[in-house]
Amino acid sequence: MAGRAAVPEVIWTRPERAGRGPKAAYNRADIAAAAVRIADAEGLDAASMRHVAAELGCGTMSLYNYVPRKEDLYELMVDAVSGEHELWEPSGDWRADMLRVAHQTRALMRRHPWLPRLMSPVYGFSPHALRYLEHCLGCLDSFDGTYGTKFELIAMLNGLVTTYVGNELATAERARSLPWSEEQEGAMRIAYLGGQVAGGAYPRLAAAFAEDSGPIDLEAVFERMLLRVLDGFAPRG
Amino acid sequence: MAGRAAVPEVIWTRPERAGRGPKAAYNRADIAAAAVRIADAEGLDAASMRHVAAELGCGTMSLYNYVPRKEDLYELMVDAVSGEHELWEPSGDWRADMLRVAHQTRALMRRHPWLPRLMSPVYGFSPHALRYLEHCLGCLDSFDGTYGTKFELIAMLNGLVTTYVGNELATAERARSLPWSEEQEGAMRIAYLGGQVAGGAYPRLAAAFAEDSGPIDLEAVFERMLLRVLDGFAPRG
DNA sequence: CGTAGTTACGTACGCCGTACGTAGTGCGCT
DNA sequence: AGCGCACTACGTACGGCGTACGTAACTACG
Incomplete structure (x- = not known):
């Protein structure tokens, strides 16, 4: 059997080190940490x-002795930072616990802005991902529903957080590679949008533009969206 | 002023063709269509x-005469397929209309499996995106709320659809580049998961694994998730 | 003690985005 | 009318990427 097998395998099934040959100089944790350090910076x-x-x-x-494909490096990275999830004894109030989980996930993603881009169900079987899932299920012990429903709840919250933070960060990440500033980019787009809307082709957009909404509180928006998802599973009051 | 300006600009503000010089052999629509054709195939x-x-x-x-940066090619592609959205006269029932929008978006993304990966608020200002947004706002005329709330509803539904279809397709897209089949990959991961869970470290996952849920109907799951989001904005009954 | 399986790693291939230079073209101006 | 310039077209080249492959050193197992 050749070193790089043509047979399906998850990186986690590969033994980290073999018996023969010279001692391996590194391990997966080191490698993941190095990759995370670079991606963060x-x-x-x-x-x-x-x-x-x-x-x-x-x-x-x-x-390549440790990581058969680039894709697997990503998987190691996601698993590594998934280990940063703080786990706690469920409070018995699944709404409060899941809110806390979501806020922590958001914080995690802001610490590692590349994480939303790598979030994929494909990586959902890593050791730390399993630990995290088990924790969520623990928080949902007080939720009245099948495991299927619980998984749907977890998936919806995770998806929402990923999308939300991803959108928050997309402009910033993008701005890194642009020859002008993020503020200029935003101003440019706003100006363009204003011009388009002023043309009269989009009456409702124009009305929305004119609506005085006051300053937008992104934290409040995030919280509202989380509550709406939870309400979809069990309305308050 | 040089051809490639170092000043912020959206591709849509660039005039498609200039007066001077030889006739341009192509246009943005052709280019976008070609790119979409390749990405689809x-x-x-x-x-x-x-x-x-x-x-x-x-x-x-x-x-590069037509598309200053690769990123802009992506923007053209997203705009092009956004034009495939069917628009209709709002029915007066915003729930039904938004459900229909979501289903159409899912169909669109399944026709163009690369779309979820490119979905970004950064591209939200393209001509077809504006037309789509205006349509959604029209469907929400019967919804009692501020435009701010309407945007949140649209964003949540769009995010949900993008995430859901993205997850549906991630494995398939990934399988394309793997030396083994998607079925093998899935079986491999299930086997690994079973082994981990059997270890006893994840009691709730084990219970979930054992739960007899019957065959999973992905269509039904999708519909349920949409309804839950809508319920978060205005519960039924 | 040989040998098979591993580690380490240099070289090389075929992609990618794109900066830059050059040549040709035809509109707008004087 | 004719000049100039903005524009199109495009070949070449650079520095990156993932990774296939070959070679040499090393060690645990038979």
Whole structure:
């Protein structure tokens, strides 16, 4: 059997080290940590095999002894930061607990802005992901419903948080690679939008534009959206 | 002022063609259509500047006369398929209309599996996106709330659909680049999950695994999730 | 003690986005 | 009418990427 098997495998099923041969100089945790450090500091695209290898202090191709494909490096990264989820003894109030989970997930994603882009159900089987899922299910012990429904609740909240934070950060991440500032970009788009709307083709958008909504409180919007999802599963009052 | 300005601009503000010089051989619609054709057939990553140019029958760098950056090609693609949204006279029942919108969006994304990956608020100002937004607002005329709330509703539904279809398709898109089949991959992960869960570290996951849920009807799950979001804005009954 | 399986890693291939330079074209101006 | 310039077209080249492959050193197992 060749080193790079042509047979389906999840990276977690691969033994971390083998018996024979020279001692391995690194381990998955080191590698994931290095990749996370780079992605946090310079963005996800900077976390290339070459960069990560350099950060570890080894040759590029040596990395492939630990990580068969780039995709698996991503999986290691997601698992690593999933370990940062704080777990606690469920309070018995599943609404409060799930709200807390969502807020923590948002904080996690703001600490690691590349995380929303990598969030995928494909990575949902990593050790830390399983631990996190088990915790959510624990929080939902007081929820009256099947496990199927509980999974749907968890998925909807996770999806919402991922989308929301992803949108919050998309402009910023994008701005990194632009020759002008994020403020300029935003102003530009607002100006363009104003011009389009002024043309009269979009009466409701024009009305919305004119509506005096006051300053937008992103925290409040986030909280409202979470509550609406929870309400979809069990209305308050 | 040089051809590639270092000043903020949205591609939509650039005049499509200038007065001077030779006639332009192509236009944005052609280019977007070519890119969409390639992405539909071979995946998003195949829609490179080189491929699109070849599909059009011109040199790679000629594309840059029409599309200043790769990112803008993406924006053209999203706008092009956004034009496929069917618009109709609102029925007066905003719940029914928004459900219909969501289902159409899902169908659109299944026709163009790369779309979820490109969905970004950054592209929300394109001509077809504005038309779509205006349509949604029309459907929500019968909804009692501020435009701010209406935007939140639209954003939540769009986010949900994007996430849901993205998850549906992530495995398939991923399978394209793997040396083994999607079925094998799935079976592999299930087997691994079973092994982990059998270890006893995840009692609730084990219980969930054991729960006899019958076959999962993805259509029904999707519909339920949509209804839950709508319920979050105005419970039925 | 050989040998098979591993680690380490340099080289090389074929992609990618795109900066830059050059040549040709035809509108708008004087 | 004719000049100039903005524009199109596009070849070449650079620095990145993921990763296939080959080679040399090393060690645990038979």
